[in-house]
Amino acid sequence: MEELCEKCKKRKSEVELVEIVEGEKKLRKLCKICAHGEATGVSMSPVLPVKKEKEELGEENKICPNCGLSLFEFFKKTKVGCEFCYEAFGEPIIKLIQKIHGDTVHKGKKYTPKYRVTREFKMRVLERALKDAVEREEFERAAKLRDMLKSLQEEK
Amino acid sequence: MIDEKLKWMLGKLPEWMNGEFTNKDDIVISSRVRLARNIKGFLFPSVASPEELVRLYYRIEDTLRSLKAIHGMRIYPAWELDELGRKFFVERHLASIDLFKKKEGSGVVIDESEKVSIMINEEDHLRIQCIYEDFKVEEAFIKLMEIDDEIGSMLNYAYKDTLGFITSCPTNIGTGFRVSALLHIPALFVSGKIEEILKETISSGIMVRGYYGEGTEVRGNIFQFSTSQTLGRSEEDIVQEFKTKIYDIAHNEKEARKELIEKNHTFIEDKVYRAYGILKNARMLSSLEVMELTSHLRLGISLGIIKEINYSTLNEIMLFQQPAHLQFKFGRTLKQEERDYLRSLFVRRKLTESGI
Ligand SMILES: [Zn+2]
Ligand SMILES: [Zn+2]
Numbered sequence: 417m418e419e420l421c422e423k424c425k426k427r428k429s430e431v432e433l434v435e436i437v438e439g440e441k442k443l444r445k446l447c448k449i450c451a452h453g454e455a456t457g458v459s460m461s462p463v464l465p466v467k468k469e470k471e472e473l474g475e476e477n478k479i480c481p482n483c484g485l486s487l488f489e490f491f492k493k494t495k496v497g498c499e500f501c502y503e504a505f506g507e508p509i510i511k512l513i514q515k516i517h518g519d520t521v522h523k524g525k526k527y528t529p530k531y532r533v534t535r536e537f538k539m540r541v542l543e544r545a546l547k548d549a550v551e552r553e554e555f556e557r558a559a560k561l562r563d564m565l566k567s568l569q570e571e572k
Numbered sequence: 573m574i575d576e577k578l579k580w581m582l583g584k585l586p587e588w589m590n591g592e593f594t595n596k597d598d599i600v601i602s603s604r605v606r607l608a609r610n611i612k613g614f615l616f617p618s619v620a621s622p623e624e625l626v627r628l629y630y631r632i633e634d635t636l637r638s639l640k641a642i643h644g645m646r647i648y649p650a651w652e653l654d655e656l657g658r659k660f661f662v663e664r665h666l667a668s669i670d671l672f673k674k675k676e677g678s679g680v681v682i683d684e685s686e687k688v689s690i691m692i693n694e695e696d697h698l699r700i701q702c703i704y705e706d707f708k709v710e711e712a713f714i715k716l717m718e719i720d721d722e723i724g725s726m727l728n729y730a731y732k733d734t735l736g737f738i739t740s741c742p743t744n745i746g747t748g749f750r751v752s753a754l755l756h757i758p759a760l761f762v763s764g765k766i767e768e769i770l771k772e773t774i775s776s777g778i779m780v781r782g783y784y785g786e787g788t789e790v791r792g793n794i795f796q797f798s799t800s801q802t803l804g805r806s807e808e809d810i811v812q813e814f815k816t817k818i819y820d821i822a823h824n825e826k827e828a829r830k831e832l833i834e835k836n837h838t839f840i841e842d843k844v845y846r847a848y849g850i851l852k853n854a855r856m857l858s859s860l861e862v863m864e865l866t867s868h869l870r871l872g873i874s875l876g877i878i879k880e881i882n883y884s885t886l887n888e889i890m891l892f893q894q895p896a897h898l899q900f901k902f903g904r905t906l907k908q909e910e911r912d913y914l915r916s917l918f919v920r921r922k923l924t925e926s927g928i
């Protein structure tokens with residue numbers, strides 16, 4: 417008999433997904449559709465690369481002096497315990513970050529408690545939106561965007 | 573048994589579900605942006621003790637109360653909600669299933685329109701999200717940035733120059749920023765083109781998920797597409813790249829719809845009317861079934877096959893047919909069979925009301 421998908425119990429199961437929950441491997445048999453639906457969450461999740469990383473690394477453990485979490489515990493949970501963990505774990509976690517994002521340097525918002533998004537920034541974003549809206553004949557939205565831009569201009 | 577604090581949401585739709593689509597093709601249903609933030613000097617939720625989390629919870633709650641960017645704020649500590657109440661939030665896309673796994677010291681803050689929701693002590697100390705209807709990513713993005721500025725001026729965020737905003741999981745580090753959209757893409761599905769498109773999309777760094785987000789299944793041909801890179805790119809660039817990719821998928825869906833209607837008109841018409849027939853006459857309907865069938869009706873509306881129903885009626889059916897909503901609507905906990913019967917009753921009523 418054909419095996420049915422665990423999730424929808426309707427379609428034939430064709431995909432086997434390995435999911436790691438709290439360090440335990442779970443094999444799930446899903447149809448292609450359900451597999452796509454969640455999967456991609458699974459395959460993109462950091463869990464798998466972390467596991468591999470551990471093998472490559474050898475067994476040297478490290479402990480965060482602030483929260484007490486160890487590097488090995490981190491590998492299991494894929495969650496750090498505090499803001500100092502990244503420094504405490506050093507290279508292994510930076511390598512992992514490189515693997516996930518293809519980069520290790522932040523290029524977004526530069527935070528200070530006084531930071532405020534500038535008017536120029538907002539206008540740039542909205543102007544781009546307006547261009548797309550007009551191109552796609554979304555006139556109602558375009559009108560609202562124009563209003564937003566106008567009130568930003570008047571803020572000056 | 574019905575939580576009084578949630579009653580105000582019962583008679584209405586979240587703003588992003590309410591109203592007609594302005595983008596005409598009804599492909600992008602909604603757009604969501606979110607930020608992950610943590611507070612300097614506090615342990616992250618996965619290692620903090622319940623007492624610490626509770627202490628931090630109240631500190632955050634106090635701060636959020638004075639936010640000017642949120643109108644008609646409502647605050648819901650997770651421990652004050654029962655099982656049904658928690659599901660209600662998940663079904664409305666206002667909170668994640670994970671938020672309610674540990675109740676101690678976590679909660680959710682929303683605004684009147686339900687466009688803004690802030691989860692406290694989920695995976696990170698703060699998860700701030702804005703959901704807007706259609707593909708209004710930029711509107712949502714700017715709102716989110718304003719809220720973030722305001723919170724960041726009152727609570728000191730964990731931030732470092734090289735790594736950016738420090739998050740529990742390395743997948744969110746940097747900007748802590750993600751954009752996602754719910755897309756209704758039935759024609760790609762029916763025509764079998766979906767697999768190729770999904771493959772391409774995933775390899776370009778966009779994640780595909782189900783109706784309720786991570787780890788959930790796809791329902792009613794509605795897929796959630798979401799960005800994954802948070803480090804090494806600015807928020808603005810992330811938005812822009814995401815838009816390009818989603819426009820591509822929407823374009824493909826449009827083409828597939830055109831092809832379907834030209835080559836398989838009767839087939840599609842049949843699918844739409846069958847869906848209508850079942851929804852209008854069945855006496856037992858499961859939640860999944862309603863999602864699948866309303867998807868066909870939605871396609872029927874966008875192809876001009878059915879004109880009597882509008883999108884907000886469909887959205888209302890989609891929202892209130894969900895288990896927790898249905899039980900809230902009928903005012904009591906319902907057993908499975910009873911639920912399926914009352915669901916069919918509700919759907920029939922809604923369709924009759926819309927005069928079809
Ligand atoms: Zn399945
Ligand atoms: Zn630590």
